[in-house]
Amino acid sequence: MTRARPNAHAVPRRDKGLLAGVMGWSLIVAPAALLLGGRGGPWGAASVGCGFVSLFAAPLVPSGRPYGSGGERFREHLRVAPVFTAAVLLVAGPWLVPWAVHDTWGKPTRALVVEASSPSGGGAAAETDAWRIGYRLADAATEQDLGRLLYGLPERTPVGAVVEVSVTPGGWVPPISAGLLDDGGARPYVTTLTAMASAHLLTCATVWLAWPRKDSREWVTALAVCRVRGGWSDSRPWR
Template identity: 40%
Template structure:
């Protein structure tokens, strides 16, 4: 079988750069995402990352008549990155609020119940809030209180310094431990996948 067209070290460098530089940047940006349009972008990036991993595994499968599991493990970072990127918009904000969130009292400026295609109330609510002390507009609340509150109400929220990620109602954080744990596990598995890849990379393919 022919050797892969791409140089072994070049492929390894690309894999590690994407996994250890590109993916963390995307995860941080995901904490700012809001709405279905950005979610679609991250789904596409996750698919691309998984495709990269499978393509790398395919390189070695074609290069060696009988590739070993050690060589096929080099697909791991692409697959773990795909899982991390896909879930980041839903999980990353909770982790950032857990690490850097600061409690604040805010006043609800606007309340917009979310309705379905038939005009029925879904029970979800969009809020716009302002700092209760300074009246500084803090924009939209990412996740509001479990029970809908009226405009003018003062509620407790978690805010990220400099407004990096939208505020979250403090009471919601109590139920987010499982989400933060899931995010931490995915990050750990991804980093371990990168370490395994660096160790398992086929030395014969390097030049």
């Protein structure tokens, strides 16, 4: 009696693992790294590093199975898309996320300049362009340390001066000069981040719906039939 065997063109177990891996990376790991990257410093570097990991891992996503139709080939290449969009978000995140956080949760605060230094760390900043000077701030009322100012100030400001800045709850991202947020200054960055995040989520949804589940169900059904009948005579497809 001829025994049933799995479809030779069915999706192997590796494809199921790829789906879980792609979606886990794109919808859990990447968003978490994106939010942390907005804090700047080593967190920002880690976000960019994850972006390059995502970029270089993309060629590993296609399974390399032979496809018969152009539509199946398109689906094979489409599954790489979330990995690429995640890479773009992770690399751009450290520059875009702070603007979005300040635009949404930023609170105007008067801050005291406690330190001003050049980018090279050489101390005096008299000969440095205004926007390149690094400032460390403290709350003017409570003297609580606010950390280093992000993106500098439009004019050279001496130590001891009081400036208006935007701070976020818990200091999640570094403070920003309030002047940069006036007249919708953060809107272009927020719009860009929103568009990129929306495109990423849409790509993930498209790949999820386009993944070959029908073949997967056929493979599982055939496997169940083979087990019930006591096995099959041909080689198993995952060997």
